[in-house]
Amino acid sequence: MAAANDTALAAAPALPSGRLFSALWPFAALLGLALLLPLTGNDYWALIATRACIYWVLVSGLNLIVGFAGQLAIGYVALLTIGAYTASVLAAGNLTEPLHPFLALAVAALVGALCGVVVGLPALRLRTFYFAMTTLGFATIVTQIALAWQEVTGGGIGIPGPSLPAPLDTAWGFYYGCLAVAALCTWLTGNIARSRFGRALVTVRDAEVAAEASGIAKPRLLVMVFLLAGALAAFAGGLFASLQTYITPDAFTFDLSLLFFIAVLIGGRGSILGPLLGTLLLTLLPEVAAPLAAWSTFLYAALLLVIVLAMPGGIAALIDPRNRRRLPENRAVVPRPELLPALLGQQPPHAGLALRNIVLAFGGVRAIDGIDLDLRPGEVHGLIGPNGSGKTTTLNVISGYYRPETGGMTCDGAPLPAGDAVGRAARGIARTFQTPRVVGEASVLENVMVGASIEGRAGFLEALLSLPRQRREERALEARARQALQAVGLAALADVRADRLQHSELRFMEIARALMLRPAFLMLDEPAAGLSTDEIRRLDQLIRAVGRQGTGVLLVEHHADLIFEICDRITVLNLGKVLAAGTPEEIRTHKEVVSAYLGG
Amino acid sequence: MLASILASGLAVGAIYALIGITYNTMYATSRVMSFTAGQLGMLGGVFGSLFMLRLGLPLLPALVLTLACCALVGVATEFVAVRPVLKSLDQHLYVLSTLALALMIQHATALEWSTEPQPFPKLLGIGDGIWDEKYWLPVAACAATILGLEFLYRRTLVGRAFLAVAEDNFAARALGLPERNLRIASYALAGAIGALAGFAGGQLLLAFFANGALLNFYGFVPVALGGLGNNRGAVIGGILLGLFQQAANFMVGGIFSSVAVFAMFILVLLAAPQGMFGAPAARRV
Numbered sequence: 001m002a003a004a005n006d007t008a009l010a011a012a013p014a015l016p017s018g019r020l021f022s023a024l025w026p027f028a029a030l031l032g033l034a035l036l037l038p039l040t041g042n043d044y045w046a047l048i049a050t051r052a053c054i055y056w057v058l059v060s061g062l063n064l065i066v067g068f069a070g071q072l073a074i075g076y077v078a079l080l081t082i083g084a085y086t087a088s089v090l091a092a093g094n095l096t097e098p099l100h101p102f103l104a105l106a107v108a109a110l111v112g113a114l115c116g117v118v119v120g121l122p123a124l125r126l127r128t129f130y131f132a133m134t135t136l137g138f139a140t141i142v143t144q145i146a147l148a149w150q151e152v153t154g155g156g157i158g159i160p161g162p163s164l165p166a167p168l169d170t171a172w173g174f175y176y177g178c179l180a181v182a183a184l185c186t187w188l189t190g191n192i193a194r195s196r197f198g199r200a201l202v203t204v205r206d207a208e209v210a211a212e213a214s215g216i217a218k219p220r221l222l223v224m225v226f227l228l229a230g231a232l233a234a235f236a237g238g239l240f241a242s243l244q245t246y247i248t249p250d251a252f253t254f255d256l257s258l259l260f261f262i263a264v265l266i267g268g269r270g271s272i273l274g275p276l277l278g279t280l281l282l283t284l285l286p287e288v289a290a291p292l293a294a295w296s297t298f299l300y301a302a303l304l305l306v307i308v309l310a311m312p313g314g315i316a317a318l319i320d321p322r323n324r325r326r327l328p329e330n331r332a333v334v335p336r337p338e339l340l341p342a343l344l345g346q347q348p349p350h351a352g353l354a355l356r357n358i359v360l361a362f363g364g365v366r367a368i369d370g371i372d373l374d375l376r377p378g379e380v381h382g383l384i385g386p387n388g389s390g391k392t393t394t395l396n397v398i399s400g401y402y403r404p405e406t407g408g409m410t411c412d413g414a415p416l417p418a419g420d421a422v423g424r425a426a427r428g429i430a431r432t433f434q435t436p437r438v439v440g441e442a443s444v445l446e447n448v449m450v451g452a453s454i455e456g457r458a459g460f461l462e463a464l465l466s467l468p469r470q471r472r473e474e475r476a477l478e479a480r481a482r483q484a485l486q487a488v489g490l491a492a493l494a495d496v497r498a499d500r501l502q503h504s505e506l507r508f509m510e511i512a513r514a515l516m517l518r519p520a521f522l523m524l525d526e527p528a529a530g531l532s533t534d535e536i537r538r539l540d541q542l543i544r545a546v547g548r549q550g551t552g553v554l555l556v557e558h559h560a561d562l563i564f565e566i567c568d569r570i571t572v573l574n575l576g577k578v579l580a581a582g583t584p585e586e587i588r589t590h591k592e593v594v595s596a597y598l599g600g
Numbered sequence: 601m602l603a604s605i606l607a608s609g610l611a612v613g614a615i616y617a618l619i620g621i622t623y624n625t626m627y628a629t630s631r632v633m634s635f636t637a638g639q640l641g642m643l644g645g646v647f648g649s650l651f652m653l654r655l656g657l658p659l660l661p662a663l664v665l666t667l668a669c670c671a672l673v674g675v676a677t678e679f680v681a682v683r684p685v686l687k688s689l690d691q692h693l694y695v696l697s698t699l700a701l702a703l704m705i706q707h708a709t710a711l712e713w714s715t716e717p718q719p720f721p722k723l724l725g726i727g728d729g730i731w732d733e734k735y736w737l738p739v740a741a742c743a744a745t746i747l748g749l750e751f752l753y754r755r756t757l758v759g760r761a762f763l764a765v766a767e768d769n770f771a772a773r774a775l776g777l778p779e780r781n782l783r784i785a786s787y788a789l790a791g792a793i794g795a796l797a798g799f800a801g802g803q804l805l806l807a808f809f810a811n812g813a814l815l816n817f818y819g820f821v822p823v824a825l826g827g828l829g830n831n832r833g834a835v836i837g838g839i840l841l842g843l844f845q846q847a848a849n850f851m852v853g854g855i856f857s858s859v860a861v862f863a864m865f866i867l868v869l870l871a872a873p874q875g876m877f878g879a880p881a882a883r884r885v
Contacts, residue, residue, distance in 0.1 A: 072695055122866060125873050128692040129633040132699070133820050134869075137862045140817070148855040254813070258703065265696065294711060301703035308696045309684050 053178035058236035061229030070205030075139030077257035083237020091162035116230015158248035161241030195463035210437035215425025215454035268316025337545030347550030358407035369576035385573035428520030436506040440499030451516030613842020614742035618797035619819025620834030625790035628766035635702035638816025644798020649807035674791025720802035734803035741800035827875030
């Protein structure tokens with residue numbers, strides 16, 4: 001129910017102690033209250049509190065799926081059912097020799113992990129509503145199988161739950177056991193939430209395209225989270241069967257699924273404390289309002305509607321201190337290009353990026369019609385042309401979002417596979433977007449840290465347990481992100497939620513995220529759009545400084561002044577074809593360019 | 601046996617197809633898939649039983665009242681669960697808001713009507729055996745709905761305005777079409793179609809609150825398989841689903857038939873996420 005605070009200390013090494021305290025005191029207070037609960041001596045409270053702990057074990061995992069990854073897994077009661085039946089059947093010996101209850105619980109968790117992936121797999125291909133439907137369908141199927149497979153599950157008559165040995169065989173003993181598991185789950189999922197995996201999950205949720213550009217592979221990430229959430233849910237199921245002492249399919253109503261799902265949403269997305277409070281609230285609500293028990297599901301649903309319409313941020317948004325602090329007005333972004341050498345280092349020699357005869361058509365329109373382009377290390381290369389001439393499309397071909405029909409690309413002499421957006425970061429290709437793709441609910445610092453996701457070596461298990469290598473990497477990553485923010489001039493806003501930033505600040509934040517990769521190539525899609533004249537001048541210095549570190553910069557822009565001022569080389573596109581290519585002087589005097597684009 | 605598989609398969613298939621059309625009608629003007637589609641079908645049965653058996657109304661007034669009540673529920677859906685979240689369609693909040701409303705409808709029905717299936721009256725008393733009206737009524741209702749919609753969309757100005765909004769919301773608004781009123785009208789229409797499904801299928805499904813969730817799923821399958829917003833796909837998908845399900849029902853028994861339907865649904869969707877007749881996903885960057 002609450003975090004083991006000493007261990008969580010280790011998980012967030014870079015936090016100053018004041019903020020650490022404000023982040024952890026609610027967990028410590030809840031744990032303290034939970035530990036003191038037996039003083040009431042009321043066994044009914046033991047039952048309710050144990051149930052809350054068990055629900056939280058499930059919800060903590062589901063929170064990573066719904067709250068962090070944004071996948072609407074509604075029918076999660078299915079995994080509770082699977083866990084409960086697996087543990088009970090194995091402990092009772094209906095299939096094999098009776099197993100020790102602890103072993104039965106462990107097997108249940110394993111089975112749950114597998115089923116978690118099976119339930120989750122459709123999410124890799126299907127859109128939100130579809131996925132919600134498939135999880136609902138799965139929940140129905142599991143209950144029906146439990147009813148039909150009588151010789152194993154006892155059908156409608158049911159089966160006794162596993163009875164745990166001493167000291168877990170008394171009401172309070174079992175309560176303490178479940179409390180310990182719940183606290184452990186808080187710590188584990190908290191570790192994930194604060195790791196690169198947690199940041200990657202919210203980025204996949206809110207800015208999937210940016211996640212791909214940062215090299216985050218959604219399938220692998222989601223499968224790991226589905227494994228974890230499935231195991232936790234099924235383990236909770238085993239404990240639930242033990243608490244009930246006897247289970248029938250009727251015990252696993254859809255209402256329970258709804259409770260889990262709504263607990264996460266009431267709690268708020270991307271938070272651990274919020275869903276924890278949500279779980280407590282929903283478990284206690286029917287006890288407090290006993291006359292309304294028959295209407296409890298109706299109330300849950302009404303609550304869900306109110307939350308969605310009135311406060312989509314949930315409890316987490318109410319208690320988030322980052323929302324309240326006032327930001328200085330009239331603040332200016334002042335980049336410090338002199339910090340770039342320390343951040344980027346010097347790029348090793350590189351053969352450059354080359355496009356040959358690229359053709360891409362949307363339906364009947366040839367958006368790019370045979371483009372050649374050479375991007376050399378250390379050069380700032382401008383890509384200009386009228387609207388619809390294929391500039392951003394070219395960028396998207398290089399980034400792997402579009403797959404050209406013909407033509408080849410090479411990067412450092414090796415072929416650059418078409419259409420592999422996730423693989424671009426590993427080749428040192430970073431980019432920004434015409435409309436900034438950011439996670440509004442995460443801090444500026446976290447948004448920037450996402451940029452170096454592929455450098456993480458510590459695996460999911462290391463992050464889960466917050467092992468030393470993981471903590472070391474996090475410290476190094478955070479230090480570098482702060483450095484990048486200083487370089488682009490946003491250091492003062494590092495801990496602010498990104499959705500409170502102005503548009504121009506978001507542009508610089510995206511550049512900082514791209515620089516985290518120490519890219520060999522940086523592609524900027526209209527970085528000056530919406531910036532003031534002063535800001536454009538500073539951006540201009542920043543881009544030139546990036547070029548000096550040996551990074552090749554591809555700049556799509558409409559501000560002709562900026563382009564002619566800082567570019568070493570310019571390619572002009574018109575109707576998907578290269579109209580002219582050369583140095584700024586050559587382009588400025590090119591007759592066709594002047595008449596088609598520059599005017600005069 | 602083949603005849604009864606065909607008769608019952610076509611009957612439930614027609615009901616699923618109608619619920620699919622209900623989904624599509626709401627989707628066309630709002631780009632929202634609403635969990636209330638199945639509940640509208642459930643309410644069609646419940647209101648029909650209420651008006652005819654409990655209040656003793658004759659067939660026609662009961663039918664008209666049922667359609668009107670469900671049309672109102674459809675409009676309420678638009679006001680409560682759809683319009684407030686249309687601004688941020690990309691956040692998919694409509695999944696949650698319509699789910700919440702659907703659950704509220706379902707539980708209010710369970711508590712205020714009954715938690716047990718209640719009988720639904722014979723409507724005409726024509727035919728018996730596999731030609732019993734409970735089998736051909738849903739098919740007739742489905743055919744009538746398709747003809748009605750075709751007439752509406754092709755021959756009337758309002759119908760063409762519907763199509764315009766469905767095709768391109770912004771362009772339609774720029775032309776001066778009353779986009780908001782058309783959306784409300786389409787939700788009312790969807791309510792009536794859903795009600796017709798429940799009313800015509802009342803003798804098969806009875807007046808039972810839990811039908812809502814069932815119809816939600818089985819009505820969505822044809823939409824997903826046929827492609828979003830594609831009524832022809834929904835009808836073909838619905839009939840196929842009905843036949844497949846009833847065949848599985850007769851051959852391997854009820855529980856495994858739902859497992860079979862679910863497995864088929866997942867496999868087809870994973871192979872073709874946009875459905876058999878749907879358009880590929882739009883550009884992302």
